[in-house]
Amino acid sequence: MAKFYKKITNRLQKFIENQKMFFVATAPKEGRVNLSPKGMDTFRILDENKVAWLSVTGSGNETSAHLLENNRITIMFCAFEGAPNILRLYGEAIEIQEKDNDWDTYVNLFPKLPGTRQIFVVEIKSAQTSCGSSIPFYEYLGERTRLNEWAEEKGKEGIEQYWEERNRISIDGLKTKFN
Secondary structure, three states, rough: OOOOOOOHHHHHHHHHOOOOOOOEEEOOOOOEEEEEOOOOOOOEEEEEOEEEEEEEEOOOOHHHHHHHHEEEEEEEEEEEOOOOOEEEEEEEEEEOOOOOOOEEEHHHHOOOOOOOEEEEEEEEEEEEEEOOOOOOOOOOOHHHHHHHHHHHHHHHHHHHHHHHHHHOOOOOOOOOOOO
């Protein structure tokens, strides 16, 4: 049975803090819905109605493009061990880049990761839990290191060139904040 909350309760916060992976979903007014898995130590609860996640360089930049059109975002956590649970955080997000005034306020909340691209700060409008009884069990074996190795090999200039070539336009042709 689904249950809605107006804030991240202590119980929900503990659940979030125990998860190794989360999913981020955004959608433009027209075009593809984007749903991306996220890992590493890139999620922070700022207060009962605000969270942030650090985005590292990836193959696309759909979240940035979608948030310029509308700031809607959903973040989902699933229990892959222990009691079954699914948690969705529904909110409105803003993107913060290194050139923005608030960058230093947020970036220091996260570990220094090569390829750090932006931070998304989300105002949570509601949270929803559901049973998750159909979610299979998985064993956490550790973080993959390839993305960090790739970013370290590219270096800061190489990453910025990659953003210029691949992160300015979404797969649906929408501009990102990198324009």
